[in-house]
Amino acid sequence: MKKIKDKNTEEQILNAAKNVFQSKGMNGARMQEIADKAGINKAMLHYYYRSKQLLFEAVFKHAFTLLAPQLNTILNDDSSIEEKIKNFTSNYITFIVKHPYLPNFIIQELNRNPDFILKMKENQGFPNIEKFKKQVNEEVQKGIIKPISAEQLFINIMALNIFPFVAKPLIMAFTNSNNKNYNQLMEARKTEVANFIINSIKTT
Structure with a gap:
């Protein structure tokens, strides 16, 4: 049976x-x-x-399927680029604080198996930045934000949000932080990162 x-x-x-x-x-x-x-x-x-690989992929997919739809919703809603940056940053940091293993999972697996992310792209809800790209171009043309390619802006958003989690031991060493201090820094980054990016692209 x-x-x-x-x-x-x-x-x-x-x-x-x-x-x-x-x-x-x-x-x-x-x-x-x-x-x-x-x-x-x-x-x-x-x-x-x-196998361990199948288990790893199951753990990764379970976490990623919680995060990806949230980010995809933000990228494709009708809010302004400024609001998208704020919401993306806040949601991402909140999620990764609860799932701190995920960024390093992604880096490890991409280094070990570069084709892995191609399988993830096939899943429904994988973040799509086409609407984001169109909005960036429109806001640049209207003079709302400074000229910047949507791809570069998206990379800036991702990099500033991801790096502190991937490099947690390094960040803690440089800032002489314990876990409590580090978590406070990450909480503050929800607004710090968003404001930094927004101020770098706003025309006024």
Whole structure:
């Protein structure tokens, strides 16, 4: 008789895997450790996920599918570029504070498997910047913002939001911060980053 996968067990596995991947990375993570943290045996873990790669992708997709639709909604709503920058920054930082492993997951996997993101692009809700590009061009033509390509503006937004999380140990060392101080810095960045970008492109 075919076994039926239990949603609660699967959630336990994903949570355990998230914690192990976060602390050990993809290469350092071991299936036995994940099984132990999930409170199941290794055979059961392999029944749900045949390999560490498949488990990694499941953890990544679970987190990414929570974030991507939020960002896609912001990029494609009818708000101004200024409001988009504010909302994007606030939503992204809020999300990554709750899922701090995600940026490094992305970097690690892109370095190890550059084609991985192509599979993610096929998923519904993957961020689309076409409307954002059109809005940037329109606001440049109207003189609302300074001349800048939408692609460069989007990269600036992504870079200023992502880097402090990817380089957390470095940021903490440079600023002599503990975890509490670091979290306060990240909370402040919700407005600091948005204001910095907005002030750099506003014409008045």
